[in-house]
Amino acid sequence: MRTPQSQLALQRVLDYLRLAGVELTPEVEQRALLLVSAALEHAPEDLLAECMRRLPEVFLLPGYKSLLQAPEIHRGSLGYGAY
Numbered sequence: 001m002r003t004p005q006s007q008l009a010l011q012r013v014l015d016y017l018r019l020a021g022v023e024l025t026p027e028v029e030q031r032a033l034l035l036v037s038a039a040l041e042h043a044p045e046d047l048l049a050e051c052m053r054r055l056p057e058v059f060l061l062p063g064y065k066s067l068l069q070a071p072e073i074h075r076g077s078l079g080y081g082a083y
Contacts, residue, residue, distance in 0.1 A: 009033060010033065012048060020062060021063075022062070028059075035054055
């Protein structure tokens with residue numbers, strides 16, 4: 001018997017949260033269930049990817065920084081020396 005995709009997605013979300021340092025309380029588990037349910041409605045053909053895409057929108061992850069469009073600008077030198 002094949003394991004349902006929603007069960008695999010929920011397990012992956014909970015594992016990700018646990019490994020990210022989020023305590024798995026009943027409230028966190030309920031929000032994870034809602035996340036999987038919404039992802040299943042929106043993109044059933046690619047459920048796991050949709051769950052992982054929505055994860056930072058639903059949960060505040062410790063140490064999570066949103067992706068930058070470009071690297072941070074730092075002052076530097078090209079090493080030409082004094083002129």
